[in-house]
Amino acid sequence: MEKFFSPRSIVVFGASATKMNLGQIVLLNNKQIGYEGNLYGVGSQEGDVNGIHIYTSVASLPETPDVAIFLTPAKTVPGLMRECGEKGITHVVIESGGFSEYSHGDHTLEYDVLAVAKKYNMKVIGPNCVGTVNFDMKMMMPFAFFKNIPTGGRLGLISQSGGVGGSYLRAVAGYGIKPGKFAATGNKLQLDEAHFLDYFIKDPKTDIIAMYLEGFKRGREFFDLARGCDKPIVIQKSNRSPISAKIAQSHTTALSSDDSVVDGAFRQAAIIRVDDELEFVNAIKVVRMPLMKERRVAVLSRSGGHAVLTADACAKYGFEMVPFPPSFIEKLKTIYKTRVIAHQNPLDLGEIFDYTIFTDILEEALKLENYDGVLFNHLYSSDFEGEMSRTFLAGVEKLVEKYAKPVCLTMISDREELLKIQQSQPFPIFTSPLEAATALHVSRTYHELKTLRDGRGKLPDYSLDLDMVKTIRSRCVHEQRIALTDEALTICASAGLQPVKDMLIKNEILPEKIPLHYPLAVKLVSRDASHKSDVGGVAVNIRNKKQLSETLVSMKDKIQKIANPPAIDGYLLQEMAPEGIECFVGGRRDPAFGPVIVAGLGGIFIEIFKDTSIRLAPVTPNEAANMMKELKAYPLLQGARGKKPADCQALVDIICRTSALLAACPDITEIDLNPVIVHPEGQGASIVDARIFFEEPTVT
Numbered sequence: 294m295e296k297f298f299s300p301r302s303i304v305v306f307g308a309s310a311t312k313m314n315l316g317q318i319v320l321l322n323n324k325q326i327g328y329e330g331n332l333y334g335v336g337s338q339e340g341d342v343n344g345i346h347i348y349t350s351v352a353s354l355p356e357t358p359d360v361a362i363f364l365t366p367a368k369t370v371p372g373l374m375r376e377c378g379e380k381g382i383t384h385v386v387i388e389s390g391g392f393s394e395y396s397h398g399d400h401t402l403e404y405d406v407l408a409v410a411k412k413y414n415m416k417v418i419g420p421n422c423v424g425t426v427n428f429d430m431k432m433m434m435p436f437a438f439f440k441n442i443p444t445g446g447r448l449g450l451i452s453q454s455g456g457v458g459g460s461y462l463r464a465v466a467g468y469g470i471k472p473g474k475f476a477a478t479g480n481k482l483q484l485d486e487a488h489f490l491d492y493f494i495k496d497p498k499t500d501i502i503a504m505y506l507e508g509f510k511r512g513r514e515f516f517d518l519a520r521g522c523d524k525p526i527v528i529q530k531s532n533r534s535p536i537s538a539k540i541a542q543s544h545t546t547a548l549s550s551d552d553s554v555v556d557g558a559f560r561q562a563a564i565i566r567v568d569d570e571l572e573f574v575n576a577i578k579v580v581r582m583p584l585m586k587e588r589r590v591a592v593l594s595r596s597g598g599h600a601v602l603t604a605d606a607c608a609k610y611g612f613e614m615v616p617f618p619p620s621f622i623e624k625l626k627t628i629y630k631t632r633v634i635a636h637q638n639p640l641d642l643g644e645i646f647d648y649t650i651f652t653d654i655l656e657e658a659l660k661l662e663n664y665d666g667v668l669f670n671h672l673y674s675s676d677f678e679g680e681m682s683r684t685f686l687a688g689v690e691k692l693v694e695k696y697a698k699p700v701c702l703t704m705i706s707d708r709e710e711l712l713k714i715q716q717s718q719p720f721p722i723f724t725s726p727l728e729a730a731t732a733l734h735v736s737r738t739y740h741e742l743k744t745l746r747d748g749r750g751k752l753p754d755y756s757l758d759l760d761m762v763k764t765i766r767s768r769c770v771h772e773q774r775i776a777l778t779d780e781a782l783t784i785c786a787s788a789g790l791q792p793v794k795d796m797l798i799k800n801e802i803l804p805e806k807i808p809l810h811y812p813l814a815v816k817l818v819s820r821d822a823s824h825k826s827d828v829g830g831v832a833v834n835i836r837n838k839k840q841l842s843e844t845l846v847s848m849k850d851k852i853q854k855i856a857n858p859p860a861i862d863g864y865l866l867q868e869m870a871p872e873g874i875e876c877f878v879g880g881r882r883d884p885a886f887g888p889v890i891v892a893g894l895g896g897i898f899i900e901i902f903k904d905t906s907i908r909l910a911p912v913t914p915n916e917a918a919n920m921m922k923e924l925k926a927y928p929l930l931q932g933a934r935g936k937k938p939a940d941c942q943a944l945v946d947i948i949c950r951t952s953a954l955l956a957a958c959p960d961i962t963e964i965d966l967n968p969v970i971v972h973p974e975g976q977g978a979s980i981v982d983a984r985i986f987f988e989e990p991t992v993t
């Protein structure tokens with residue numbers, strides 16, 4: 294991968310010797326910005342462009358370049374790549390598009406590219422991408438002219454789209470952030486987002502990783518890398534809705550994952566998710582500072598009105614504006630003797646016009662253990678205070694470092710001044726109290742998720758009887774049907790997910806002995822009806838044998854009267870679970886991320902409020918507990934309104950075991966325990982219903 298970022302020589306295919314074309318732009322651009330490696334072109338005509346020689350064949354190049362860039366029509370690429378392979382070129386960037394659309398015979402051009410790459414052991418970026426940039430090296434593969442090539446940047450930027458990537462490179466520069474390296478992935482035929490993430494994680498010159506992605510090719514590998522990464526990762530993942538999915542598919546052939554899965558995986562790996570360019574930039578800015586460890590914030594404001602706005606913004610994010618301690622107030626009195634200001638948080642500095650005092654007060658606030666971060670509103674006139682403000686900024690930067698706490702500065706001045714100061718100052722600056730508070734919230738959330746992630750603990754070692762899964766699956770496949778309720782519950786039991794005591798009967802005639810305790814529930818077991826209540830197939834609270842017998846007869850009767858009656862494979866008699874809160878635990882497979890576990894409360898909480906929590910499976914007990922705490926309905930489990938708290942430990946155990954089962958059995962495509970009735974603390978939880986779907990067997 295290093296060769297893509299630090300090539301000693303580059304050849305561009307499709308560079309014209311006579312007229313300006315994309316290939317020529319790449320060559321000229323690199324020459325102009327000062328790339329020191331060797332540059333060559335290959336085109337249909339021999340010639341010279343600004344001292345760069347254009348050859349007509351790869352074979353005639355005087356050396357073997359580190360990287361070949363293709364800007365020729367798609368159909369020429371495999372042939373030219375072969376020539377590169379013969380020449381010994383191992384790193385290829387295909388900037389040309391139009392690959393997946395083009396097919397010949399029974400396979401596509403992409404197939405040919407991969408075959409050549411395999412034969413010559415080549416690494417390939419693209420197609421349909423703009424390649425990489427290394428600012429320190431002054432090396433740029435994109436076919437666009439860049440003038441400003443700042444060096445010493447520590448940001449690694451990855452973009453699936455060249456257009457968005459280019460605009461974000463310019464955007465970060467406009468906010469005083471220097472990019473260090475850039476990579477566009479395009480269609481990710483071979484190298485994908487996980488390869489680039491891995492590179493940036495290991496790159497000693499990259500401190501922060503930011504990405505624009507439309508889809509994941511190897512979501513699970515990406516997730517595993519991100520989860521082990523200590524550098525902040527900021528991602529804008531688009532392609533959230535069915536409509537954008539359609540556009541993205543033709544744009545960079547991105548396949549969409551369920552967006553809630555992406556959200557869950559990002560939370561789990563402590564990836565900062567953003568939704569647009571400004572959020573992207575602000576997240577990058579704020580994580581360059583020390584992180585906000587808890588929620589306590591001190592607000593200092595040169596304007597009373599902006600102090601109020603800041604208080605509102607803090608309330609929005611649940612920040613605590615704890616009052617200043619008496620020691621601080623005393624200190625304030627020694628710093629500015631004559632002024633009388635209400636010594637409250639937010640502190641209105643309105644009457645003071647002394648930059649030393651601003652810095653001193655800020656330092657006193659940062660010294661206090663009572664605060665985890667500071668919001669400072671700096672309202673100033675650019676004509677008179679422009680210079681002073683810049684000196685002040687430099688002072689703030691030093692204090693942030695000294696006290697290892699974030700200070701989000703809201704600069705309030707005229708537009709022109711703000712643009713200038715934002716562009717020229719590396720220290721993060723925000724332009725509204727809400728924007729600054731939002732940034733602090735990003736910092737706080739990142740710190741929290743990272744702490745949870747790093748403290749997730751170990752996966753429990755469960756013993757799973759996978760043979761049972763295999764046996765039941767083959768039976769289902771053989772009979773071409775879904776798993777029946779009793780089979781699904783049997784699989785659960787084999788994974789340590791103990792359902793309530795039950796007994797299967799084949800028809801409505803009751804056996805002599807029923808080794809269960811009343812009250813009982815009765816359920817239809819049918820290959821045609823996995824939602825039993827919908828067909829009248831569930832009865833609860835049956836008190837005795839007589840009632841049981843009557844219930845079975847009437848259930849059968851009712852079911853047979855349905856227009857298209859479902860098959861009756863039997864009835865399941867179950868002991869009634871004691872009272873509790875109905876939850877559900879489920880799982881499925883995501884095309885990019887693999888096994889995913891979902892938990893939430895049952896009933897309206899899932900149907901109407903969509904209150905669920907998602908993680909990639911398997912999860913540890915700590916992760917399962919975090920899932921629960923994330924639910925809006927969590928207070929109900931904690932025992933809201935005088936109710937006893939529920940046995941969360943039991944629910945955590947069920948979440949973990951279900952996730953382990955799903956992760957261990959690729960054959961299970963979906964599992965659904967609904968409901969899991971969670972009893973009061975110490976009394977466990979009861980699994981009373983389960984549905985399991987298997988992968989359709991592939992016909993050979």
Ligand code: ADP
Nearest residue numbers: 814823824825826867868869870967968981982
């Ligand atoms: P389905 O989801 O197929 O309609 P369930 O087996 O989930 O059928 O039963 C429907 C509802 O009946 C459950 O949500 C639960 O409220 C109640 N129920 C079913 N079985 C039991 C049981 N053994 N103990 C307590 N309640 C039960």
Ligand code: MG
Nearest residue numbers: 967968982983
């Ligand atoms: Mg159910």
